[in-house]
Amino acid sequence: MNKEQGRAILQRLKMxxxxxxxxxxxxxxxxxxxxxxxxxxxxxxxxxxSVGLPTVYRILDELAxxxxxxxxxxxxxxxxxxxxxxxxxxxxxxxESCRRVEDLGQCxxxxxxxxxxxxxxxxxxxxxxxxxxVCGTCSxxxxxxxxxxx
Numbered sequence: 001m002n003k004e005q006g007r008a009i010l011q012r013l014k015m016x017x018x019x020x021x022x023x024x025x026x027x028x029x030x031x032x033x034x035x036x037x038x039x040x041x042x043x044x045x046x047x048x049x050s051v052g053l054p055t056v057y058r059i060l061d062e063l064a065x066x067x068x069x070x071x072x073x074x075x076x077x078x079x080x081x082x083x084x085x086x087x088x089x090x091x092x093x094x095x096e097s098c099r100r101v102e103d104l105g106q107c108x109x110x111x112x113x114x115x116x117x118x119x120x121x122x123x124x125x126x127x128x129x130x131x132x133x134v135c136g137t138c139s140x141x142x143x144x145x146x147x148x149x150x
Contacts, residue, residue: 001029001083013066023048024059025068028083033099034072036080072101073130091129097138104131 006025010017023044028035035043041056060081063069067087072080072094082101084092093102107129117124 001026001085005029009068013068015062015066020044020048020051020055021059021063023051024056024063025083028069028081029085032101034080034082034094034101036078040081070101074132091131093131093133093135095135095138096132097134100135102135 003022003026006022006029007017009025010021015021024040027040027043037057037060038053040060041051041053044056045051060069064071064081068083070082070084070092072082072092074080074094074096082092084101084103090106091104093104095101
């Protein structure tokens with residue numbers, strides 16, 4: 001993602017376009033991996049004057065609440081973030097080895113899973129599904145290629 005794309009997204013969401021927000025978005029959009037707030041901060045702090053870690057956390061939370069970025073949940077209980085170009089409702093496969101996030105492109109729950117909740121007398125207001133595992137590249141490394149690890 002370049003700064004113009006980031007600017008267009010922020011304007012569409014009626015969010016103030018700031019250098020710090022643009023750098024956070026560009027950082028996350030530069031590769032298909034999930035990053036922690038600390039990793040984002042380390043990558044942008046030399047490019048943005050006076051950006052602190054608390055500011056990065058605040059920006060990430062704002063962008064996640066606006067639906068621009070996705071929160072990634074792992075067993076270590078740390079919060080990670082991923083910028084996905086697909087703004088429609090869908091789910092992700094997360095490789096725990098190389099940190100790559102793959103867009104599944106659709107909601108994989110289907111009517112059956114939602115029906116279970118509805119039979120209880122309740123109603124579904126939202127849901128989140130994330131599939132964690134090890135991608136094919138990391139599962140079967142080939143000679144001369146190495147999957148990126150944490």
